[in-house]
Amino acid sequence: MLRAMLTFIQVLVSGVAMGCVYGLVALSFVLIYKAADTVSFMQGELLMVGAFAVVALQAAGWPLAVALIGGVAGAALLGAVLERTVLRHTLGQPAMGQSHLGAVLLTFGLGLMLRGGVTAVPAASHGMFALPLPWADAVVRLGPLSLPGGQLLVMAVTALAAAALSLFFRYSRSGLALRACAEDARSAALMGVPVARMHTLAWALGAALAALAGVLLAPITFVHLNMGFIALKAFPAAVLGGLTSLPGALAGGVFLGVVEALAGLVLPEGTKDVVPYLLLLAALLLFPAGFGARRAA
Amino acid sequence: MGVPVRPSRADAADMAARDDLPRTAAGARASVRRALAGFALAALALALACLLLGTDYALGQATLVATYAIAGLGVVLIVGQAGQIVLGQGALVALGAYAECLLAAAGWPPLLSLPAAVALGACGGAVASLPARRLGGLYFGMSTLAFALVVEEVLTRWTSLTQGAAGMLVPAFGWGGWRAQTPLAQFVVSLAALALAWMACRRLLRSRLGRAWRAVREDEAAAAACGVDLARAKSAAFILGGGVSAFGGAFYAHWIGFISPEQFGLMLSFELLMLVFLGGVGRLSGALWGALVIVSVPQLIAVARDALPGEGVGSAGLETALFGVVIVAVVLWRLRGEKRRGGSLR
Numbered sequence: 001m002l003r004a005m006l007t008f009i010q011v012l013v014s015g016v017a018m019g020c021v022y023g024l025v026a027l028s029f030v031l032i033y034k035a036a037d038t039v040s041f042m043q044g045e046l047l048m049v050g051a052f053a054v055v056a057l058q059a060a061g062w063p064l065a066v067a068l069i070g071g072v073a074g075a076a077l078l079g080a081v082l083e084r085t086v087l088r089h090t091l092g093q094p095a096m097g098q099s100h101l102g103a104v105l106l107t108f109g110l111g112l113m114l115r116g117g118v119t120a121v122p123a124a125s126h127g128m129f130a131l132p133l134p135w136a137d138a139v140v141r142l143g144p145l146s147l148p149g150g151q152l153l154v155m156a157v158t159a160l161a162a163a164a165l166s167l168f169f170r171y172s173r174s175g176l177a178l179r180a181c182a183e184d185a186r187s188a189a190l191m192g193v194p195v196a197r198m199h200t201l202a203w204a205l206g207a208a209l210a211a212l213a214g215v216l217l218a219p220i221t222f223v224h225l226n227m228g229f230i231a232l233k234a235f236p237a238a239v240l241g242g243l244t245s246l247p248g249a250l251a252g253g254v255f256l257g258v259v260e261a262l263a264g265l266v267l268p269e270g271t272k273d274v275v276p277y278l279l280l281l282a283a284l285l286l287f288p289a290g291f292g293a294r295r296a297a
Numbered sequence: 298m299g300v301p302v303r304p305s306r307a308d309a310a311d312m313a314a315r316d317d318l319p320r321t322a323a324g325a326r327a328s329v330r331r332a333l334a335g336f337a338l339a340a341l342a343l344a345l346a347c348l349l350l351g352t353d354y355a356l357g358q359a360t361l362v363a364t365y366a367i368a369g370l371g372v373v374l375i376v377g378q379a380g381q382i383v384l385g386q387g388a389l390v391a392l393g394a395y396a397e398c399l400l401a402a403a404g405w406p407p408l409l410s411l412p413a414a415v416a417l418g419a420c421g422g423a424v425a426s427l428p429a430r431r432l433g434g435l436y437f438g439m440s441t442l443a444f445a446l447v448v449e450e451v452l453t454r455w456t457s458l459t460q461g462a463a464g465m466l467v468p469a470f471g472w473g474g475w476r477a478q479t480p481l482a483q484f485v486v487s488l489a490a491l492a493l494a495w496m497a498c499r500r501l502l503r504s505r506l507g508r509a510w511r512a513v514r515e516d517e518a519a520a521a522a523c524g525v526d527l528a529r530a531k532s533a534a535f536i537l538g539g540g541v542s543a544f545g546g547a548f549y550a551h552w553i554g555f556i557s558p559e560q561f562g563l564m565l566s567f568e569l570l571m572l573v574f575l576g577g578v579g580r581l582s583g584a585l586w587g588a589l590v591i592v593s594v595p596q597l598i599a600v601a602r603d604a605l606p607g608e609g610v611g612s613a614g615l616e617t618a619l620f621g622v623v624i625v626a627v628v629l630w631r632l633r634g635e636k637r638r639g640g641s642l643r
Contacts, residue, residue: 033435086625086629089632089633090632100382101570102574102628104382104384104438104570105570105571105574105624105628106624106625106628106629108567108624109620109621109622109623109625109628111621112617112618112620112624113617113621113625115614115617115618116615116617116619116620116621117614117618118614119613119617119618120614120615121614125613125614232442232446232563235439236443239436243435243439270454271454273450274446274450274451277444277446277447277450278443278447280439280443281428281443281444284428284429284432284436284439285428
């Protein structure tokens with residue numbers, strides 16, 4: 001009985017940790033969706049590139065902390081550059097299905113370029129890399145319960161990032177401007193908000209969040225070429241959170257992670273990967289406004 | 298928001314003309330002339346390709362182009378006509394391919410198995426679009442994407458039926474004692490199939506439903522005010538589009554001769570989207586031109602890669618990256634052209 005209980009708690013914790021990663025990627029989707037009104041299909045690739053950048057910087061002899069900051073900042077810069085050079089051209093298109101289509105295809109194409117670029121590096125294309133994050137290999141014991149430190153680290157960093165983001169959006173000038181843009185770009189422009197610059201900021205933030213998720217994923221799945229596939233599961237997370245709510249996206253991600261982990265416990269091997277997508281379909285059918293969303297009129 | 302009035306005859310004629318649907322005699326003549334010119338151009342290109350590349354190879358590629366075009370027609374209905382977004386059309390192609398493969402292996406003649414494949418695709422389209430029926434917009438993208446990922450997983454896991462990731466061999470197309478095994482026969486069959494799908498789509502676009510789709514695309518509120526049932530019109534687009542794509546998938550299975558779930562992944566869905574985006578989403582002929590590009594680009598990339606120095610290790614990545622470059626370049630080119638003309642993408 002106690003043993004079953006312990007297993008349950010351990011699965012729950014690992015689910016929450018995985019869910020935090022989903023949540024971070026979902027956050028980046030929602031951020032971009034709100035600010036730029038497009039769905040980014042390259043978040044998975046940005047996640048992978050960010051993680052590889054940190055691995056490469058660390059291999060080049062940088063201290064881990066500096067490599068981490070460098071990798072995430074580099075991803076942010078990449079996001080900003082891509083927005084400036086390529087994605088900006090979808091702006092000003094009529095807000096019909098077709099403009100979504102252009103932006104979706106662009107991000108998909110950019111994702112392929114990133115992916116192809118990393119694949120072309122022989123060292124990166126075959127092999128798994130570990131990131132020696134602090135406490136990742138430690139085991140925390142609470143009485144009879146032992147929890148891997150990596151998972152606790154993921155949760156702690158996610159909480160920190162979420163807190164920093166909410167402070168940024170509540171108190172900083174650019175954060176408020178970004179929110180104003182997402183709410184109503186036209187009015188924001190009339191109030192003197194540099195809308196184009198805010199778009200760049202949104203893509204940069206989105207890329208940085210994805211890279212952070214990649215770094216946090218490293219202790220769970222290692223760094224490899226296909227780690228970006230996880231970003232597909234951030235879509236259900238974002239939809240569960242209502243597609244436009246940042247806290248909702250994070251909560252949706254954690255919920256998804258937990259449900260997936262529990263499904264792995266109950267359902268036969270292999271079916272657990274379908275669970276997020278079935279959840280997405282069910283959520284759209286039953287709770288079209290999302291669980292946490294305040295329905296905008 | 299448009300003023301909810303019934304479009305006048307002149308407006309209707311204008312809308313119809315923009316969608317390549319002639320109503321007047323002069324328009325009809327121009328359209329016939331254009332169709333003939335396109336046909337002549339295609340025939341000429343095919344003849345040239347036969348000369349340059351060898352007949353069998355060129356015919357094989359032309360067969361693929363026709364098959365992709367059929368699958369693309371389904372996306373044209375959904376994206377171009379009804380103005381909805383679909384991110385998982387590859388799964389409906391997969392449903393058509395697997396249905397046709399299993400039924401053909403069971404000895405069904407094409408006259409029975411093809412309608413079954415189409416019906417399965419239509420059911421898939423209905424299920425994929427059902428959750429987002431009342432939400433519309435991006436939610437259709439999400440629900441079709443989720444459906445596609447579920448289908449791919451099911452095709453991989455249901456090994457007793459589909460042999461999973463190992464894939465299945467598909468029997469040759471044919472009935473009675475006849476089998477379409479030469480490239481010429483396959484080309485003729487796929488051309489006939491394309492013509493069939495094309496005519497069906499043309500009829501559809503001229504029908505009440507086609508007009509409803511274009512009304513929904515232009516302005517949902519105005520369409521609703523004119524008595525168009527939005528949810529029903531959108532569902533119909535996904536159902537019929539799914540059926541058409543599955544029809545293409547059935548032939549794809551025969552011509553490739555081997556199907557496995559990974560052929561129908563996200564990549565195919567995006568290829569189909571790019572195909573209609575390239576050719577112009579509003580026109581049926583867009584599917585054909587887009588298919589031509591989609592089939593030839595990977596080959597051109599392979600040629601370009603062979604021409605580049607330093608072959609070997611990174612070439613697989615280079616191919617992916619080049620394909621990405623092509624997508625980005627083409628989309629930017631289209632967007633810029635539309636911006637200059639000041640219109641939306643039609």
